[in-house]
Amino acid sequence: MRVLICEDEPEIADMLASFLAADGHEPIIALTGAEGLARFAHDSPDLVLLDVMLPDVAGWDVLTEIRKTSNRPVVLLTALGRLDDKVKGLSLGADDYIEKPFAWEEVRARIAAVMRRYRPVSPGITVDDLQKVVLVHGRAVHLSRKEYRLFKLLYSEPGKVFSHTEIIAKLWPRDAYATPQDVQKYVYLLRRKIEDDPAHPRFIQTVHGFGYRFTGQEDAP
Numbered sequence: 001m002r003v004l005i006c007e008d009e010p011e012i013a014d015m016l017a018s019f020l021a022a023d024g025h026e027p028i029i030a031l032t033g034a035e036g037l038a039r040f041a042h043d044s045p046d047l048v049l050l051d052v053m054l055p056d057v058a059g060w061d062v063l064t065e066i067r068k069t070s071n072r073p074v075v076l077l078t079a080l081g082r083l084d085d086k087v088k089g090l091s092l093g094a095d096d097y098i099e100k101p102f103a104w105e106e107v108r109a110r111i112a113a114v115m116r117r118y119r120p121v122s123p124g125i126t127v128d129d130l131q132k133v134v135l136v137h138g139r140a141v142h143l144s145r146k147e148y149r150l151f152k153l154l155y156s157e158p159g160k161v162f163s164h165t166e167i168i169a170k171l172w173p174r175d176a177y178a179t180p181q182d183v184q185k186y187v188y189l190l191r192r193k194i195e196d197d198p199a200h201p202r203f204i205q206t207v208h209g210f211g212y213r214f215t216g217q218e219d220a221p
């Protein structure tokens, strides 16, 4: 996992970077807010550890700027006991916060907890099951309840072909009037939201005569 550390104190940044690297992650250090935003845009990290007290741009502004384009997880590093900071951070869209001074074990546990909510499904698609949001290339796509359930069913077993009958039985078991046309309708709506080109779907593919399957493979037939 690629982790952006936006922190102006080099000792803290280096300490976090070495622990992250030891755990097999790829740390990126930014010592100012401006550098952090530039690296975020350029390196597309999976997670951001963001110090609130930065020398140039406030951590809040960095967070607000990130949230304009991305739903990627951001964990704030705040000064001990600053309750206002925590409330403000969460209201601006932070996923969690860690009080300084911190122990590495706590940082590791918080990162793991945040990342459990973002399950990478295939290249380009991530699902946040807690918020019921699908991220396509880092962009949040809001699905209706039926669309979300259909998507979840298909991605639960990548590559498996689900027939119309099976989809109806799993999603609408008590609806005696559900038809294959309903399934087609929701596949159509889902593709319009998540596919780059709904006419040539990459994620949800039709297997003619059988049904649908989820695949994230670029070169799938």
Ligand code: CA
Residues within 6 Å of the ligand: 007, 008, 009, 051, 052, 053, 054
């Ligand atoms: Ca600082």
